Each structure stands twice: as structure tokens, then as C-alpha cells.
Amino acid sequence: xxxxxxxxxxxxxxxxxxxxxxxxxxxxxxxxxxxxxxxxxxxxxxxxxxxxxxxxxxxxxxxxxxxxxxxxxxxxxxxxxxxxxxxxxxxxxxxxxxxxxxxxxxxxxxxxxxxxxxxxxxxxxxxxxxxxxxxxxxxxxxxxxxxxxxxxxxxxxxxxxxxxxxxxxxxxxxxxxxxxxxxxxxxxxxxxxxxxxxxxxxxxxxxxxxxxxxxxxxxxxxxxxxxxxxxxxxxxxxxxxxxxxxxxxxxxxxxxxxxxxxxxxxxxxxxxxxxxxxxxxxxxxxxxxxxxxxxxxxxxxxxxxxxxxxxxxxxxxxxxxxxxxxxxxxxxxxxxxxxxxxxxxxxxxxxxxxxxxxxxxxxxxxxxxxxxxxxxxxxxxxxxxxxxxxxxxxxxxxxxx
Numbered sequence: 001x002x003x004x005x006x007x008x009x010x011x012x013x014x015x016x017x018x019x020x021x022x023x024x025x026x027x028x029x030x031x032x033x034x035x036x037x038x039x040x041x042x043x044x045x046x047x048x049x050x051x052x053x054x055x056x057x058x059x060x061x062x063x064x065x066x067x068x069x070x071x072x073x074x075x076x077x078x079x080x081x082x083x084x085x086x087x088x089x090x091x092x093x094x095x096x097x098x099x100x101x102x103x104x105x106x107x108x109x110x111x112x113x114x115x116x117x118x119x120x121x122x123x124x125x126x127x128x129x130x131x132x133x134x135x136x137x138x139x140x141x142x143x144x145x146x147x148x149x150x151x152x153x154x155x156x157x158x159x160x161x162x163x164x165x166x167x168x169x170x171x172x173x174x175x176x177x178x179x180x181x182x183x184x185x186x187x188x189x190x191x192x193x194x195x196x197x198x199x200x201x202x203x204x205x206x207x208x209x210x211x212x213x214x215x216x217x218x219x220x221x222x223x224x225x226x227x228x229x230x231x232x233x234x235x236x237x238x239x240x241x242x243x244x245x246x247x248x249x250x251x252x253x254x255x256x257x258x259x260x261x262x263x264x265x266x267x268x269x270x271x272x273x274x275x276x277x278x279x280x281x282x283x284x285x286x287x288x289x290x291x292x293x294x295x296x297x298x299x300x301x302x303x304x305x306x307x308x309x310x311x312x313x314x315x316x317x318x319x320x321x322x323x324x325x326x327x328x329x330x331x332x333x334x335x336x337x338x339x340x341x342x343x344x345x346x347x348x349x350x351x352x353x354x355x356x357x358x359x360x361x362x363x364x365x366x367x368x369x370x371x372x373x374x375x376x377x378x379x380x381x382x383x384x385x386x387x388x389x390x391x392x393x394x395x396x397x398x399x400x401x
Contacts, residue, residue, distance in 0.1 A: 002232055004376030005392045006350075008277040008320035010267060010313065011094075011371060013242075014306065015087065016287035018329020018342030019060040019077065025341045028085060033331040033340035035291065036062050036303070042296040042333045046303050050310035054324065054347035055355060069355035074348035074391055076358035078325060078367060085341040086158040088193040088217050090327030091245045091282075093364040095224040096382025103159030103193040103218075107131055110153070110161065114190050118153075121181045126153045133337045134209065135293060138164050138200050142207045145169065151178065152198075156292075157338025161186055164198040164209075172212055175199055183216040191218055194244075211258040213288075215244035225368040225382065226250025229278050232377040237270035239263050239281035260285040260302065264309050271316045276375060282327075291330025292337050299332050314349045321350040321374065321391070325367060351391055358387045 020034025032038075037060045040046040045064030048056065055075025057065035069075055082093045084102035092099065109129040119125055125148075127141045132154045141152050145166060152164040161182050165175045175197045182195045195216040200209045226236045227250040235252040240263045243254035253270075257263035260283040270279045283306065290299035313322055329342030346358065346367055361367075365384030372380035373388035380386075 002234075002276070002376035002378065004276060005374045005388060006320050008271060008279065008317070009371050009374055010271060010279045010281065010317070010320065010322045011367070012267070012313070012322060012324045013091065013094075013280075013282045014286055014324060014326050015282055015284045016291045016328060016330035016339065017326025017344055018331065018340055019345055020329070021060065021077075021343050022079065022341045028341035029336070030085075030329070030331075030334075030340040030342065033329050033334055033342055034060060035299075035329040035331045035340065035342060036060065038331055038333040039296045039299045039303075040064055043300045046300045048303055048307040050307045051303070051347065054310070054349055055357075056345060056347060058357070059345050069357075071354055072349065072351045074351060074356040074358055076346045076387070077343045077360045078346050078364045079343050079360060079362055080328070080341070081363045081365070084159070085328045085339045086160070086193050087241075087327055088159075088245055090344075090364060091242070092220055092224065093383070094325065094327070094367045095220075095226060095246075096228075096365055096368045096384055097220055097222060097224060098363065098365060098383045104190060105157070105159055106155045110155070110190075114161075114185060115153075117185050118182055121185070122151070122178050125150050128152045128154045131155050131157065133292065134162065134164065134198055138198075138207050138209070142166065142200070143204050146204070151175075157336065159193040160196055161192050161194075162196045162198050164200060166207075167199050167201050167210060167212075172197075172199055176214055179214065179216045193218060213241075215241050217245050217247050219247040219249060223382065224250055225372060226278070226280065228372060228377050228380060228382065229375060232375070233276065234375050234377060235273065235275055235277040237273070237277060237279045239266045239270065239279065240284060241282050242280050245282070257283075260306060261309070264306075264313065268312060268316050271313075271318070271320070278371060278375060287330050287339075291332050294332045294334075294337055296332040310349075317350045319350075321348055323348050323367060323371065348391060356390055358390050361385075361387070
């Protein structure tokens with residue numbers, strides 16, 4: 001029987017919201033990475049009073065965001081335990097799965113045992129097959145793709161098999177089907193975390209990626225927070241690429257988003273639904289549009305745009321809680337265009353009383369365990385240590401007699 005502390009929780013994952021200081025960052029080549037701190041320094045400061053009031057400036061030095069936390073909030077830092085620094089790993093860990101082995105990487109491109117069956121299945125040769133920035137490889141090979149119809153295949157510092165095609169040359173459904181083919185092939189030793197469809201449009205010299213990206217992830221290796229919520233009668237609403245990351249499992253309803261603002265609009269609609277609910281949203285623009293493109297100015301403006309909408313989200317909680325976090329870093333000030341191994345913030349709104357500091361947590365999974373307890377998901381048996389008691393005081397004993 002559920003014994004909820006709150007009626008609903010919005011977990012808002014700001015994709016790549018890193019705050020540096022991961023204890024093993026140097027082992028990943030990310031010793032100097034601090035996505036939010038370095039970004040703010042590079043642009044002369046970020047104006048984010050609402051995120052600041054949630055305690056963001058208490059977690060790392062962010063120029064323009066002083067160390068302060070308002071009443072009714074909590075703040076802390078999450079540390080990734082899983083091996084890796086990709087989107088799937090981060091989301092799975094915050095949902096109760098800690099991976100001991102990282103997904104495979106391909107710094108020299110994919111081997112023949114992957115590419116040959118892919119080419120045979122789709123009936124076309126490919127272009128690329130190397131690690132690259134998505135926008136750069138599209139600019140480089142887009143003309144040849146237009147002439148030949150051959151898909152551009154590439155990877156990155158993450159465990160991804162990405163397929164880029166122009167929407168006028170390869171219809172979206174065909175691109176998605178090719179991704180499903182790759183997903184079937186990429187198993188066993190080559191079980192990459194995600195196959196990603198990267199459609200683009202425009203003319204040579206001005207290609208642009210469209211918002212019709214789709215991620216084809218491995219299914220989680222076991223139950224997650226989402227599964228446990230649905231089993232307990234808590235609706236799970238997925239926003240953005242959450243449904244892809246969890247391969248459609250543990251969801252009541254899902255909706256893709258076309259931008260951060262669209263994702264916030266969808267989240268607001270789901271928050272208005274009656275009944276107990278977990279709204280799990282990913283805002284990808286920070287990462288895809290600015291982090292991977294080493295654009296600190298764009299990243300900073302994107303943070304400020306999110307900040308302006310925080311009051312709308314808090315106003316829609318109706319007794320519930322907002323828990324804002326990240327899944328990894330993607331420092332736009334470093335030479336690399338890949339993700340970075342960093343701690344991430346956990347910022348909570350919708351509480352009562354003075355601000356709380358929940359400290360530096362040992363795992364992203366602590367967030368999922370906390371959400372489960374807040375929503376009354378009893379017997380939660382996945383990874384993580386809940387800090388719900390630090391957020392919500394115990395209920396008084398029921399009167400007797």
C-alpha cells in the first residue's frame with residue numbers, strides 16, 4: 001500500500017548540467033571540466049536568479065550566481081558510480097541501475113563485423129565511419145550524401161552509432177528503420193548504448209539538423225524506478241527522449257519534444273493531470289546545441305532561458321516537488337566536444353521551511369530512491385539511498401480512540 005509524502009514529482013534532467021569535481025574525472029580526461037562553472041566564467045557571468053534561489057551557487061562557483069538558497073528548497077551534488085559518462089548510463093543510474101562495465105566505444109570507427117551486415121541489410125554503402133562532431137561531419141560529407149544517397153555513419157566519445165541523412169534524400173521513416181536495423185546488429189560485444197537518427201535539412205553550406213532525432217537504446221538490464229512506480233499505481237509521464245532512453249519501458253504516456261521550451265510546456269501539461277505521478281523530462285538543448293558545439297555563449301543563454309521558466313514549473317507543482325539535475329557534463333570551454341565526467345546538481349523546489357543541504361551523494365541512484373519514497377513506492381529494491389527524510393518531515397502519528 002502506498003504511503004506518499006507528495007502527490008507528484010517532476011524530475012527535470014537538464015542534459016549535460018555538470019558542476020565539475022568528479023573524483024575520477026582525471027581518469028576520463030576531464031580533470032578540468034566544470035560545465036556550468038567554466039561556461040559562466042567564459043561569458044562573464046550567467047544571470048539565473050531562480051536557479052540561484054534553488055541553491056545552484058552553493059554547489060560550485062558560477063559567476064553571476066552567488067551562493068544562496070531560499071526557503072522551501074534543497075540542494076546537493078550527485079556523484080556518478082557507473083562506468084561511463086553518457087546519457088543512457090546517467091539516466092539509468094538515477095533510476096536505480098548502476099553499471100559496472102561501460103558501453104563499448106569506437107575511437108577508430110566501427111569494425112567490419114558491424115558495418116558489413118549493416119550495409120547488406122540497408123542495401124547502400126556508407127560514408128564516414130569515424131568519431132566526429134555531428135555538425136562538422138554533416139558539413140563535410142553532406143554534399144556527397146546528396147549525390148549518392150549513402151548515409152553518414154559516425155560515433156563520438158560516447159557509445160553511440162549515429163546515422164545522419166538529409167530529409168529530402170532519405171525519408172524519416174526509412175532513417176528510423178535503418179536505425180532499428182543497426183540496433184539489431186549492435187548486440188553482444190558491440191552493444192552500444194544508443195543508435196541515434198540524425199536527420200538534417202537545408203542546402204550545402206547551410207545544413208541544419210532537424211528536431212526529429214530519435215534514440216534507439218538498449219533496454220535496461222533490469223527494473224527501474226519507472227517500472228516500480230507503474231507497479232505501485234503511480235503514473236509515469238516521459239518528456240523528450242526519456243522514452244527512448246528506457247526503450248519504452250515503465251511508461252504510462254510519453255511525448256517527444258522539439259526544444260527545451262517545448263519540453264517545459266509538455267511537462268506543465270503532464271503536471272496538471274490528476275492522480276499520483278512522476279513526470280520525467282529531459283531538456284536536451286544544452287547538450288546537443290551548445291555543449292557538443294563548444295558554444296559557451298549559447299549554453300549560457302540557454303541556462304538563462306530555463307531560469308526564466310522555473311517559476312511556471314514551481315507554480316504547477318500543486319503540493320508536489322521539482323527535482324532538477326543533470327546526467328553528465330559537456331563542458332563547452334574544453335577542446336573536446338564530447339561529454340565530460342562531472343558531478344551534477346540536485347535542486348529541489350516545493351518544500352516547506354528553511355533551505356536544506358542534502359550534501360554530496362555517493363550515487364545518481366540516490367535521486368531515484370528519494371523519488372520512490374516521496375511517491376510512496378514501498379519496498380523499493382533498486383540501487384540508491386533515499387534522502388527523502390531530509391526533505392519532508394515525518395507525518396504526525398494518526399490520532400487514536
